[in-house]
Amino acid sequence: MAPSTSLGKITLPKQQRRLLQPTIHSPKHKRVTATPPAALLQELFGDDAHQPPKPRRASDETLAVHAGEKLGKDAASDSIATPIVSGTTHWFKNSEDLVAFKEGRRHSHEYGRYSNPTVKVLEDKISALERAEATLVTSSGMNAIVTALLALVAPGGHVVTTTDCYSEARAFIRDRLSKMGIRSTFIDLDDMESLKTILDQDDVTLFYADSPTNPLLKCVDIRMVAELCHQKGALVCIDSTLASPINQKPLTLGADIVLHSATKYMAGHHDVIAGCISGSEALISKIRVWHHDIGGAISPNAAYMIIRGLKTMALRVEAHNRTALQMAQLLERHPKVERVHYPGLESSPCYQVAKSQMTGYGGVVSFEVKSDLCGTMRFVDALEIPLIATSLGGCESLVQQPAVMSFWGKSDEEKAKNRIKDNFVRFSFGIEKFEDLREDILQALEKI
Numbered sequence: 001m002a003p004s005t006s007l008g009k010i011t012l013p014k015q016q017r018r019l020l021q022p023t024i025h026s027p028k029h030k031r032v033t034a035t036p037p038a039a040l041l042q043e044l045f046g047d048d049a050h051q052p053p054k055p056r057r058a059s060d061e062t063l064a065v066h067a068g069e070k071l072g073k074d075a076a077s078d079s080i081a082t083p084i085v086s087g088t089t090h091w092f093k094n095s096e097d098l099v100a101f102k103e104g105r106r107h108s109h110e111y112g113r114y115s116n117p118t119v120k121v122l123e124d125k126i127s128a129l130e131r132a133e134a135t136l137v138t139s140s141g142m143n144a145i146v147t148a149l150l151a152l153v154a155p156g157g158h159v160v161t162t163t164d165c166y167s168e169a170r171a172f173i174r175d176r177l178s179k180m181g182i183r184s185t186f187i188d189l190d191d192m193e194s195l196k197t198i199l200d201q202d203d204v205t206l207f208y209a210d211s212p213t214n215p216l217l218k219c220v221d222i223r224m225v226a227e228l229c230h231q232k233g234a235l236v237c238i239d240s241t242l243a244s245p246i247n248q249k250p251l252t253l254g255a256d257i258v259l260h261s262a263t264k265y266m267a268g269h270h271d272v273i274a275g276c277i278s279g280s281e282a283l284i285s286k287i288r289v290w291h292h293d294i295g296g297a298i299s300p301n302a303a304y305m306i307i308r309g310l311k312t313m314a315l316r317v318e319a320h321n322r323t324a325l326q327m328a329q330l331l332e333r334h335p336k337v338e339r340v341h342y343p344g345l346e347s348s349p350c351y352q353v354a355k356s357q358m359t360g361y362g363g364v365v366s367f368e369v370k371s372d373l374c375g376t377m378r379f380v381d382a383l384e385i386p387l388i389a390t391s392l393g394g395c396e397s398l399v400q401q402p403a404v405m406s407f408w409g410k411s412d413e414e415k416a417k418n419r420i421k422d423n424f425v426r427f428s429f430g431i432e433k434f435e436d437l438r439e440d441i442l443q444a445l446e447k448i
Helices: 014-021 037-049 060-066 093-102 117-130 142-150 167-181 193-201 222-231 282-294 300-311 315-333 351-357 373-382 414-415 432-443
Strands: 135-139 157-160 184-186 206-210 235-239 259-261 274-281 337-341 364-369 398-400 424-428
Touching: 060 117, 060 300, 060 315, 093 398, 117 135, 117 274, 117 300, 135 142, 135 282, 135 373, 142 167, 142 206, 142 235, 142 259, 142 274, 142 282, 157 167, 157 193, 167 206, 184 193, 193 222, 206 222, 222 235, 222 351, 274 282, 300 315, 315 337, 315 364, 315 432, 364 373, 373 424
Parallel strands: 157 184, 157 206, 206 235, 235 259
Antiparallel strands: 135 274, 259 274, 337 364, 364 424, 398 424
16 A cells, blocks of 8 residues: 655655656746645644645755656556666567657657666656756767757857867867868857857857856856847857756756766766756757767666766765865965865855856865965875865865866966966865865965
8 A cells, every 4th residue: 555645745656756847947846745635634724724735846855866766656666776777679569569659659768879768767857957858868978068069050050169168178169060160169258248249240059158167167147148149049058067956057047958977966976977968858859869870878877876876966065065165265265375266255256147046156166376386286295185186076075286187288378278377276075074174185285
């Protein structure tokens, strides 16, 4: 027998898929209710029993755990954990069954490169968190970027992006799309007036940007950009990896597409690579066709690991946000630190924009120490808790000196163009105890 409901709480597994669906294109969750028995209402409220209980909204924390899951009698399995469906090929009962699938009258799967039951759960969960009609999960964040750009910008099209977007995306737009007859224009994020000029003077197909950016953590005013671009018929695509769906929801701010490297905050454990693209059903269907051709499918095992990671994402991101903000405030006051880059600081040029569109500011803090290349290396080497590594968003804290890692071998001109100094440090805070990280950073600064 199914468990009973308690007032104001949803406990019936069979209700979860119906109830845990946020409103599309809305920054708020869909209101959901469970109706208690009439006798219980009468006992609790007397004459007011006829009044329905106040509706509740499913939170991100709840969506991250339950959205997209196949629970209860509606599922092929009664396992709480989503099954890993490893089969690459799915069969049909008869030709009529196949025709119903092809005509869209029956939901099923055909071949692993096109779709998979475990991957579908992950896509539905991300859609709920992003307030999207549809999501496509890909084999990597870069695959998501490339697939989206190729699908949405045809030869003869025009992409406008920022000078400090993800370096590999920037190189693909500049060096690869140009060979396909696609024009590109790069603008400084600090000079958004130039976007208005470009939109007025030329046909723009798509505006692409990271928000926040990496590693300077600048923020795009997504509402403003979406309004400007939509007036001229241009699409807006935001890479929201450094924010996570917990801290920022670009689709509710007017963006048409939101991308993530799911490797980061979504998976959260530095053990799986994936990307995702969310947006309207029409746009995602168009991107999915290209995805089928390119073949960037994610494995069911990787999808399961991200599903598991997502269940704790809200808790982890809360810890990332709290530690990073406290550390940014501490570093800003430290005599051996020249400058701190973090959108959550009131001194940040992006603070007002970030405050208006983010609920938290992420776990990455960049700063410049008062030293040279070698002195900064001594600081990094003196740290005991973080690992010297690329990436971000995992449980472990990571640190890197971009001049020695991602910009090693680059010319002084290239580093200056990207505002990378020898004393620049990017710190991705994990979920370790703040006091431990604080003491570690303070002792390392003494080595400068």
